[in-house]
Amino acid sequence: MAKTAISLTVNGEKVEALVEPRTLLIHFLREQLSLTGAHIGCETSHCGACTVDMDGQSVKSCTVFAVQADGADLRTIEGLAAPDGTLHALQNAFREWHGLQCGFCTPGMIMRAWRLLQENPHPSEAEIRFGIAGNLCRCTGYQNIVHAISAAAATLAGASKEAAE
Amino acid sequence: MIPAAFTYHRPRTVPDALALLGAHPEEARAIAGGHSLIPMMKLRLATPGHLVDLGAIAALKGIREEGGAWVLGATTTQAELIAHAGLARVLPILRETALQIADPQVRARGTVGGNVANGDPGNDMPAVMLCLDAVLEVAGRGGARTIRARAFYRGAFATALAAGEIVTAIRIPAPPAKAGAAYVKLKRKTGDYATAAAAAMLSLEGGRIARCAIALTNVAPMALLAEAAAAGLIGAVPGAAAFAAAAAAAEAIADPAADGHGPADYRRRMAGVMVRRALAAAAERAGG
The missing domain is CATH 3.10.20.30 (Beta-grasp domain)
Incomplete structure (x- = not known):
């Protein structure tokens, strides 16, 4: 062909x-x-x-x-990571909050979360759950994934506030 | 899963798309968002020899108000529909419905025209278009024509589209004064088709229902307009008693399959429950 x-x-x-x-x-x-x-x-x-x-x-x-x-x-x-290997805030947050177990869903989950936080930089827990509804995790029960995305949103908000000041 | 081989076309205009579809009458399929067709191609339940991608045709995109009606270009994605503030103010039922379709990634690609034209009884927009009395604008090599949504569906994956025709836009009349509408869907999980779902629109005059339309999703081989259920509400005071009678009339025309969503009788009853809830929400939004 x-x-x-x-x-x-x-x-x-x-x-x-x-x-x-x-x-x-x-x-x-x-x-x-x-x-x-x-x-x-x-x-x-x-x-x-x-x-x-x-x-x-x-x-x-x-x-x-x-x-x-x-x-x-x-x-x-x-x-997603910086050219020097520095992890993105979402990658760090998934590590800190243990937002994965087997890790298979993680690349898709983080890429979806990355776009979600640009669509809505301050999502509520319900908005995060609705926003990642197209990404399935069979290990975690989602709790720590939601925590990780919330934490990354706070980190990114702090960073952009710092940049503005 | 790898689809069978095909030749890919990406026309820029509707006439070019129609010429391609006409040049390969047995083999060509139009593709919009692809979230129904590509899964079918991966399973090789669809093996088009030519794929005509409508995604680069600017004339099929966009949402505009025209003479009091709202016109949705066929390849408007669910995500674009959801994001359109003007449409959400006048016809919030469309946004409400789109948000209940699949998930964010699918809504980013999936189109309103595909959802309406595919003829899958599980699609959510057909019932809404029946309820709102939308008109589909259709183009073929013989010219353009319009088809009322209420005359479009013939059965599962069977529509009034002739070979080589495509839906180019969907025209939705502005709702009457003091009207409310709602789409209520029961599904087992995100991304699922409805166990049963209902669209309802009603308007009020002097505390009574002046106009009403009700339509059902996925409880028959095609979306159904529940005409008797709606007719029975004209002149009624909105409330539980009137809505229960309408639900019973809607259940009477539902003919669901027994499948993974549940036994047929359960799904028929759920169609009634969805009708009651959709009517209650529509009445509240209408100011009743």
Whole structure:
């Protein structure tokens, strides 16, 4: 099957690639770009383990074709820490609050939380639960994930207040 | 899960999309948000040889007010609908419904037009469009036409769309004065289709119901307009007794399957409960 040329930005870097039209975005990221942070969980658009950010929205990359991401600006969990390796506030908070057990859902959970905190920088607990409803965790019971996102929101709010002062 | 191979097209205009669909009549499928079609393709229950992506057609996007009606471009996403403050002021039932569809990631991609046009009895927007008496704007190679939502659904995944036609927009009349509307859905979990759900709209005059429409989701092979249930409320004082009678009339037309959502009789009863709750919320919002 003929391949299609796509050009996109992934974690701030320009990427040009040839893909089969049927290649799902998650397979493109994992197998062609070796970005294996986003996981393949249910493959049925339910679990959210494959969540990445595409043009300012959280998407399930198992339900988008790579050709549809032509021209898009993507961010994956690999693009969240600073270039020097300093973890993002959300990554730190998930560690501090033990917002994971097996860790399989964590990349998708953090990428969804990252977008959620830009949509709503001060979410209530109920808003966090509604906002991450498309991400399933089979270990934690969600309690510490919600705590971690709240804590990261507070950290980020403190940081932006400091920057403003 | 890897879909069967296909040729991908990304037209910029509606005529180009229609030409592509017409050029491959047996093989082409239109794709909007893809959150119904891509899962079907992964399971190879759908194996289109040509995929015509409507996502780059600017004319299919956007929400606008036009002559008192609200017009939703077919590829408006649920997330865009939810974020539109003007629409939420006039027709809050649309936002209320969209927020009950799937989850944030799915709402970011899933479109109103896809939800309406797919013909899946589990989709939530069809009942709302029946309730609000929306008109679907449709384009085909033979030209454009309009189809009332109330004449659109024929059965499970069967609609009035002819081969090669697409829905381009959905036109929703402004609600009457002193009207309220609500969409109430029972589901087992986030992302689930409704066990039963109901849309209700009513307006009040002098403390009595002047106009009313009720529609049901996922308790029949297609969304149902509960005409007798609504007709029985005209002239009634809103309240538990009137709403119970309407619920009973709605249950009488429900014909749900027994499936993972529960036995048929349970789902029929839940349709009645959803009707009661939707009517109560609509009456409260109407000022009754």
